[in-house]
Amino acid sequence: MTDQEIINLYFARDEQAIAETDRQYGTTCMRTAMRILDSRSDAEECVNDTYLKAWNSIPPERPNVLVAFLCRITRNLAVTRYRAAHRHKRNKDLELSLNELSECIPAAEEDGTLRYLIDSFLRTSDTLDRRLFLGRYFHNYTVRRMATAYGLTENAVSLRLFKMREKLRTYLEKEGYTV
Amino acid sequence: MTNEKGFTAYALLGQVADDMVVDTLLPEDRGAGVAPVKKERPRRFMSFLESGWGVAIICALVAVSVMGGIIWAGNQTGTGVPPGGTVEPESEGNTIETNTPLLEQNNVVVYGADGACYPKRILCNSTDLTQGEDGLEHGVTADGLGFVGHMKQYGGADLPTVVWAKDVETTDYVDVAPNYTITQISMYDMNMVEQMTKTAMTLDDEMFAARFIERWLSVGKWYVSFRVTHREGNSHHCECDYAFIADVRQTLDTIVTRNCTVKTDKDRYEWGNPYYFTATLTSTVEGAYLQVDDPDAWLLVNLDTGEKGSVGVIDTPYDTLIAPASPASYARSSYPLFFDWKTTPPGRYRLTYTGTEPAEGEEYPYYDFEIYEHDVYVLEAYGDNPGNITALEEQIAWGEGDPVIDVVFSIQDSASNLPIVSVKESAGCQIVGTEIRSWILYDENFNILYQGREWSNPVEAGIGTFYVEILGYKQGDYIPEADEYEGGLYTYAFCLEVRPYCDGSCAETELPYDVETTPVE
Numbered sequence: 276m277t278d279q280e281i282i283n284l285y286f287a288r289d290e291q292a293i294a295e296t297d298r299q300y301g302t303t304c305m306r307t308a309m310r311i312l313d314s315r316s317d318a319e320e321c322v323n324d325t326y327l328k329a330w331n332s333i334p335p336e337r338p339n340v341l342v343a344f345l346c347r348i349t350r351n352l353a354v355t356r357y358r359a360a361h362r363h364k365r366n367k368d369l370e371l372s373l374n375e376l377s378e379c380i381p382a383a384e385e386d387g388t389l390r391y392l393i394d395s396f397l398r399t400s401d402t403l404d405r406r407l408f409l410g411r412y413f414h415n416y417t418v419r420r421m422a423t424a425y426g427l428t429e430n431a432v433s434l435r436l437f438k439m440r441e442k443l444r445t446y447l448e449k450e451g452y453t454v
Numbered sequence: 455m456t457n458e459k460g461f462t463a464y465a466l467l468g469q470v471a472d473d474m475v476v477d478t479l480l481p482e483d484r485g486a487g488v489a490p491v492k493k494e495r496p497r498r499f500m501s502f503l504e505s506g507w508g509v510a511i512i513c514a515l516v517a518v519s520v521m522g523g524i525i526w527a528g529n530q531t532g533t534g535v536p537p538g539g540t541v542e543p544e545s546e547g548n549t550i551e552t553n554t555p556l557l558e559q560n561n562v563v564v565y566g567a568d569g570a571c572y573p574k575r576i577l578c579n580s581t582d583l584t585q586g587e588d589g590l591e592h593g594v595t596a597d598g599l600g601f602v603g604h605m606k607q608y609g610g611a612d613l614p615t616v617v618w619a620k621d622v623e624t625t626d627y628v629d630v631a632p633n634y635t636i637t638q639i640s641m642y643d644m645n646m647v648e649q650m651t652k653t654a655m656t657l658d659d660e661m662f663a664a665r666f667i668e669r670w671l672s673v674g675k676w677y678v679s680f681r682v683t684h685r686e687g688n689s690h691h692c693e694c695d696y697a698f699i700a701d702v703r704q705t706l707d708t709i710v711t712r713n714c715t716v717k718t719d720k721d722r723y724e725w726g727n728p729y730y731f732t733a734t735l736t737s738t739v740e741g742a743y744l745q746v747d748d749p750d751a752w753l754l755v756n757l758d759t760g761e762k763g764s765v766g767v768i769d770t771p772y773d774t775l776i777a778p779a780s781p782a783s784y785a786r787s788s789y790p791l792f793f794d795w796k797t798t799p800p801g802r803y804r805l806t807y808t809g810t811e812p813a814e815g816e817e818y819p820y821y822d823f824e825i826y827e828h829d830v831y832v833l834e835a836y837g838d839n840p841g842n843i844t845a846l847e848e849q850i851a852w853g854e855g856d857p858v859i860d861v862v863f864s865i866q867d868s869a870s871n872l873p874i875v876s877v878k879e880s881a882g883c884q885i886v887g888t889e890i891r892s893w894i895l896y897d898e899n900f901n902i903l904y905q906g907r908e909w910s911n912p913v914e915a916g917i918g919t920f921y922v923e924i925l926g927y928k929q930g931d932y933i934p935e936a937d938e939y940e941g942g943l944y945t946y947a948f949c950l951e952v953r954p955y956c957d958g959s960c961a962e963t964e965l966p967y968d969v970e971t972t973p974v975e
Contacts, residue, residue: 302482302483303479303483306482306483307483338472339472340472340473340475340476342475342476342479343472343473343475343476344472346475346479346483347468347469347475350468351465351468354461354464354465358461370460372460372464373460373461373463373464374460376460376463376464376467377459377460377462377463379463380462380463380466380467381463382458382459382462382463389466390466390469390470393466393467393469393470394469394470394471394474397470397474398471398474405474405477405478406477406478409467409470409474409475409477409478410478410480412464412467413467413468413470413475413478414478414479414480414483416480420480421480424480424481
C-alpha cells in the first residue's frame with residue numbers, strides 16, 4: 276500500500292490506517308524510539324502514542340512524506356518521555372548528541388528564521404555530510420552504524436560531524452546568533 | 455545532567471524538511487516505498503580517510519608560546535584500558551579535575567609539571583621521576599616496566615608540546631628493563647574516539663629510544679593508553695595496560711603579554727679583518743636570547759625610536775645592561791642578552807660593536823634584528839598518523855606494515871608570519887629501498903600550491919584547509935632473471951587544517967599552554 280493510500284485511510288477514519296502504518300513503518304518508528312529511549316517497553320508505548328497522534332492529526336494534516344511525519348512524531352514523543360525519565364536512566368549516546376548539538380545550535384527565540392537557516396545550511400552542505408549530520412542528530416544513529424552504512428571509518432564519521440558542527444556554528448554566528 | 459540547550463537544539467533540528475529526513479534514513483528504517491539512498495562517495499583525498507585501515511586524527515599544535523610539563527599515569531589493573539573506553543569524561547562521578555593530586559585508586563601513576571602530583575603506584579616496585587637537563591622534560595618510569603611518558607617542549611619560537619612513550623632500555627633515564635616491551639600505544643580524544651594506535655616502534659636515533667608516539671597535541675584532554683608485555687625467557691608472562699590523561703590547556707598563571715619572536719636576516723656579521731662577531735638569536739616562550747661572541751663594548755639601539763637608554767646600552771661587557779626587563783646580564787656567548795616579551799617593545803633593534811674604532815671609511819659592525827608580534831596558529835593534521843604515515847591502502851603498506859617514513863609538519867614564522875608546512879623524511883627512519891619522491895600541497899579546491907621534494911624549502915601554507923599528497927617509492931624483492939628489483943610508487947595523503955589559534959577569541963594574556971594531569975577512574 277502506498278503512503279497516499281494509507282493517508283486516504285486516515286482521512287476515511289478507517290482504523291486499518293493504523294495497521295497499515297504499523298506494517299509499513301512500525302519498525303522504523305520502533306527503531307527511532309529505541310535509539311532515544313533504549314528501553315523496549317518505553318519504545319513500544321512511544322510508537323503506540325505515535326499512531327494515536329497520527330490518527331488525531333490526519334486529517335486535517337496531509338503529510339507529504341508519511342515516514343518523515345511519523346519519524347518526527349516518534350522522535351518528539353521519545354524525547355519528551357526521555358526527559359521525564361532521564362533522571363533514572365540516561366542514554367549516554369543521546370546525551371552526547373545533545374551536548375554536541377548545543378555547541379552549534381543556539382537556544383534562541385524561534386520565529387522560524389533559525390529553522391530556515393538550519394534547513395538552508397543543511398541543504399547546501401555536502402550530501403554525505405548532511406546525511407551524517409542528520410543521521411546522527413535527527414535519527415540518532417550511532418557513529419558506528421553510520422560508518423558501516425556509508426563505508427567510512429568511525430573516525431571519519433566523527434571528523435565529518437565535528438566539521439559540520441563547526442560550520443553550522445560559524446554559519447549561525449554570521450547570521451547574528453550567539454551559540 | 456539536563457541539557458536544556460541541547461533539547462532546544464534537538465527540537466529545532468527536528469523541523470528540517472521531509473526530504474532531508476527521508477534521505478538520511480538508513481536502509482533498515484526506510485520501510486516500504488522509500489527509495490534507497492544513493493551512496494555518496496567521499497572526495498578524492500578524503501577517500502583515504504575512509505578506507506578500511508581506519509582513521510586517526512592527528513592534531514598538531516604549534517603555538518609560539520607553549521609551556522610543557524608531563525603527566526603520566528600508569529594503570530596496572532591488567533584489565534586493559536580502551537579500546538572500548540572505560541573512561542567517560544564529564545559524566546557523573548567521573549569528573550575530570552585538573553590540578554588534582556592523583557590518585558586514590560586504580561594504581562595510577564601521575565606526574566605533574568608543577569610538582570604538585572606525586573606518583574602513586576601499587577604493583578610497580580619503584581618509580582623514578584626523570585627530568586631533562588633543560589628542566590622541561592618530565593617523565594616517569596615504572597622501573598621494570600620500561601616506559602617513559604613525556605611532555606616536552608622544544609626550544610625556538612615555536613614550541614610544540616609532545617607526548618611520547620618510549621622504551622627506556624637504551625636511555626640514561628632509568629634502569630634497564632630488558633624483559634619489558636611496549637607493544638602498543640593508543641591515543642584517544644575524550645569522547646574515546648580513537649585517534650591513533652601504533653603497534654610498531656620507530657627508532658629515535660637522537661634519544662636512543664624506541665619511540666612509539668610523538669605527536670603534537672592541541673588544547674584539550676587526551677587519553678593515552680599503552681600496553682606493556684613482560685616476558686621471561688620465551689614464555690609470555692603478563693601483559694598490562696597503562697594509561698594517562700594529558701590535559702593540554704591554556705594557563706593563566708604564566709602571563710605572556712604578547713606573542714613575540716625575533717627574526718633577522720643574518721646571524722653573523724663580518725666587518726673588516728680581524729673585526730667581526732657572530733650573533734645568534736634564540737626565541738623562547740618568555741623572550742629572546744641574544745648571544746654574541748666577543749665580550750667587548752656594544753651599543754644597543756631601538757632603530758624605530760632612536761632611543762638608546764630606553765632599550766639598553768652596553769658600553770662595556772662589565773656594565774650592567776639597562777635591558778628591557780632583563781635580568782642583569784651582558785651580551786656574551788655565555789651570558790646572553792635577554793629580551794623579555796612582557797616588556798620589550800616590538801621594533802627593530804641594532805646591536806653595534808663599539809670596541810674598536812673602525813678603519814677610515816668603514817662603519818662599526820652591527821647586527822640588526824626585529825622583535826615583532828604575531829598570531830599563534832594551530833595546525834591540525836588528519837590522517838593515519840601523519841607523524842608516521844602508513845600506506846594509503848592496506849595492501850600497499852610501506853615496509854611490511856611498519857611505518858618507516860616520518861612526515862614532519864611545522865609551523866614556522868615566515869616573512870608574512872603565516873604558518874609553513876613542510877614534509878620531510880625522518881633521518882632515523884629510512885630503510886634501504888624506500889624514498890619519498892615528491893610531495894604536493896593542495897589548497898582546499900585541490901589547486902596545487904607546491905609540488906616537489908624540497909624538504910629544506912617548506913611551503914607557506916597560510917590559513918585554511920590543505921591536502922598533502924606524498925609520492926613514494928618502495929623497492930621490492932630482487933628478481934634474478936631480470937637482474938633488478940621489484941618496486942613501485944605509493945601514495946600517501948592527509949588533510950591539514952591550519953587556523954588561527956582560538957580563532958582570535960583568546961585573550962592575549964592566556965598564553966602559553968600548560969600540561970596537567972587528571973585522574974583516571
